[in-house]
Amino acid sequence: MTEAAQPNFEGGGTTMMTGLDGFGSTFLLEKRDTTIADHINFQLAQYNTNSTDSAITAFINNHTANNSDLIDRSNQNQVEHVLEWSPNKRYCRLNTLLGKGAFKVVHKAMDLEEGYEVAWNVLHIGHDNNKDVGHEIEILKSVRHPNIIAFHDAWLSENRTEFIFVTELMTSGTLREYIRKLSLPNPKIVKKWSRQILKGLAYLHGHNPPIIHRDIKCDNIFINGAHGEIKIGDLGTAENMWLGDKKYTLIGTPEFMAPEMYEEEGYNEKVDLYAFGMCLMEMTTGEYPYAECTNTAQIYKKVCQHIKPDSLAKIQNLQVLEVIHSCLSTNENERLSAQELLECSFLAVEPDVVILENDPSHTIVTLQVVFKGSDKLSVKFEFNTQEDTPQEVVAEMIEEQVLPERYQQWITSEIHRILRDIEKQDTQENTQAVWRRENDIRSELEKSKVELANLVERVIEFENKCDQLKQHAIVTEEKELQALNELEKAIKVYYYQQNEDTIMVLSDEEDAVLHLNKVLSKDYSDDTSIDVFVNDVAKATNRSCTKASEWIQKLEGQDIMTVGDLRELLDEDWSSIGLTVFAIRALKNMLRSVDNA
Numbered sequence: 001m002t003e004a005a006q007p008n009f010e011g012g013g014t015t016m017m018t019g020l021d022g023f024g025s026t027f028l029l030e031k032r033d034t035t036i037a038d039h040i041n042f043q044l045a046q047y048n049t050n051s052t053d054s055a056i057t058a059f060i061n062n063h064t065a066n067n068s069d070l071i072d073r074s075n076q077n078q079v080e081h082v083l084e085w086s087p088n089k090r091y092c093r094l095n096t097l098l099g100k101g102a103f104k105v106v107h108k109a110m111d112l113e114e115g116y117e118v119a120w121n122v123l124h125i126g127h128d129n130n131k132d133v134g135h136e137i138e139i140l141k142s143v144r145h146p147n148i149i150a151f152h153d154a155w156l157s158e159n160r161t162e163f164i165f166v167t168e169l170m171t172s173g174t175l176r177e178y179i180r181k182l183s184l185p186n187p188k189i190v191k192k193w194s195r196q197i198l199k200g201l202a203y204l205h206g207h208n209p210p211i212i213h214r215d216i217k218c219d220n221i222f223i224n225g226a227h228g229e230i231k232i233g234d235l236g237t238a239e240n241m242w243l244g245d246k247k248y249t250l251i252g253t254p255e256f257m258a259p260e261m262y263e264e265e266g267y268n269e270k271v272d273l274y275a276f277g278m279c280l281m282e283m284t285t286g287e288y289p290y291a292e293c294t295n296t297a298q299i300y301k302k303v304c305q306h307i308k309p310d311s312l313a314k315i316q317n318l319q320v321l322e323v324i325h326s327c328l329s330t331n332e333n334e335r336l337s338a339q340e341l342l343e344c345s346f347l348a349v350e351p352d353v354v355i356l357e358n359d360p361s362h363t364i365v366t367l368q369v370v371f372k373g374s375d376k377l378s379v380k381f382e383f384n385t386q387e388d389t390p391q392e393v394v395a396e397m398i399e400e401q402v403l404p405e406r407y408q409q410w411i412t413s414e415i416h417r418i419l420r421d422i423e424k425q426d427t428q429e430n431t432q433a434v435w436r437r438e439n440d441i442r443s444e445l446e447k448s449k450v451e452l453a454n455l456v457e458r459v460i461e462f463e464n465k466c467d468q469l470k471q472h473a474i475v476t477e478e479k480e481l482q483a484l485n486e487l488e489k490a491i492k493v494y495y496y497q498q499n500e501d502t503i504m505v506l507s508d509e510e511d512a513v514l515h516l517n518k519v520l521s522k523d524y525s526d527d528t529s530i531d532v533f534v535n536d537v538a539k540a541t542n543r544s545c546t547k548a549s550e551w552i553q554k555l556e557g558q559d560i561m562t563v564g565d566l567r568e569l570l571d572e573d574w575s576s577i578g579l580t581v582f583a584i585r586a587l588k589n590m591l592r593s594v595d596n597a
């Protein structure tokens with residue numbers, strides 16, 4: 001450990017700051033100061049004075065006017081505008097402040113080439129100690145990983161008192177701020193965040209020699225809240241560790257520093273896992289580690305005595321505890337590596353259980369367990385929903401060593417979930433079938449109602465027609481009666497004319513009827529000779545005497561001598577007399593008219 005890097009824990013001297021961030025950052029500042037000079041020329045080479053300022057101004061003004069995203073959310077009334085440009089004119093700083101750390105001030109900026117929003121970091125520097133800042137840039141430039149904040153560009157300010165570097169912008173600030181916002185994130189979120197941090201660390205540690213971050217803490221981990229994307233930032237403290245070598249620089253934040261960082265024996269990339277263990281504790285409990293300590297000296301003492309933070313006692317999840325214990329292990333060799341931790345039971349990605357086939361009756365379901373992590377297994381099996389149980393099937397596959405035992409509970413619960421989904425789908429299908437039937441019946445009913453309404457209309461129409469026809473019939477009947485009456489009158493007039501034996505011109509019908517009645521009122525008694533009667537009939541029907549004699553002869557030939565004999569004749573007797581049909585009708589009519597009169 002160098003003289004300059006020796007911390008003065010007891011006194012809290014000039015290179016030490018009490019408080020959360022001050023300790024490590026103080027050392028960091030001194031080291032950063034040593035790198036600046038080495039890199040000034042390199043950074044100045046990036047200046048591009050030929051850029052067209054007016055075009056950039058137009059772009060920005062246009063962007064500012066049209067993009068509501070440029071409104072500062074921390075101050076809704078403040079419209080964003082450009083304050084300055086990068087030397088090469090690719091980046092422009094806006095008036096929106098993203099945050100301030102112990103050494104850095106971070107503003108929102110625009111990448112005019114890509115159209116992205118970026119973070120414009122301003123680091124205030126001294127002039128005589130600038131080595132580490134250049135180193136930070138070198139590391140940042142070589143690092144490209146989805147869980148590490150991307151570095152874009154860096155340069156020195158004109159007065160050479162500020163070092164400016166442009167990085168990827170993280171929309172939701174630091175993980176620490178975010179945890180406070182969420183109060184206590186649930187284990188699922190903690191797992192997701194942890195996996196991303198560990199992926200970033202595994203990437204850094206996977207370099208040859210490994211890159212050690214040395215200041216992993218929730219303040220240096222950033223989040224894009226919209227996608228729950230986590231990235232490690234502030235690689236200013238990162239160092240390459242030459243194989244076989246160990247680092248001796250005292251750097252970091254006391255609460256997150258592994259015991260070996262305080263000692264002179266050196267340390268390796270496992271210090272980042274120690275710090276990750278502290279982060280996991282903070283993510284789970286929401287408490288800053290060693291919050292019970294009032295100064296860094298107390299923290300130092302506790303760490304050296306291997307006393308863990310009080311908040312550890314609050315964690316009950318055994319899987320989380322297992323990870324933390326591994327990370328906080330005093331012996332760095334006992335700490336699992338980032339890659340190993342990614343495969344432990346709490347952090348491993350559970351396999352997916354998916355349906356491959358499902359017969360229509362949902363009896364035989366073909367399922368597949370797909371492992372995403374290092375296992376990269378895929379197990380396909382058939383499940384009989386009538387006979388099998390998830391517990392039995394999974395236990396059997398574990399026994400046959402088809403599935404790893406550590407996923408037993410997960411796969412069993414996933415199969416249960418799938419069965420519930422199938423059942424739900426079944427119920428939905430049944431309900432839909434009932435709905436369809438109900439709808440069919442309802443539409444049939446509607447159709448029948450319409451048909452019935454049409455029929456009722458037609459019945460009413462028919463009824464009306466019937467009424468009309470009835471009326472018509474009554475009228476017709478009346479007309480018929482009238483016609484019959486008129487016919488009768490006409491017959492009477494005819495008979496009257498015949499009996500009078502004169503051609504009468506009837507002035508009116510009433511007179512004719514009177515005359516006929518006179519003839520008809522002539523009474524023929526039963527003993528009236530057939531001669532008299534037949535001669536009257538012949539006269540009434542305008543027949544000659546010869547015809548009358550003919551009729552009389554035929555009647556007398558049948559022994560019919562009087563009107564009385566004639567009246568006694570039956571219908572069949574009439575036809576046997578040998579008279580013409582006309583003669584019979586005439587005789588009968590006269591008899592009937594007389595009798596009716």
Ligand SMILES: Nc1ncnc2c1ncn2[C@@H]1O[C@H](COP(=O)(O)OP(=O)(O)OP(=O)(O)O)[C@@H](O)[C@H]1O
Binds near residue numbers: 101103173222
């Ligand atoms: N890439 C970024 N995107 C969005 N906001 C950022 C970014 N980098 C930093 N910030 C904001 O700026 C603040 C200060 O940044 P940072 O903590 O890195 O500064 P620092 O001086 O290095 O801090 P420390 O005191 O931890 O050393 C952060 O708390 C965060 O809110």
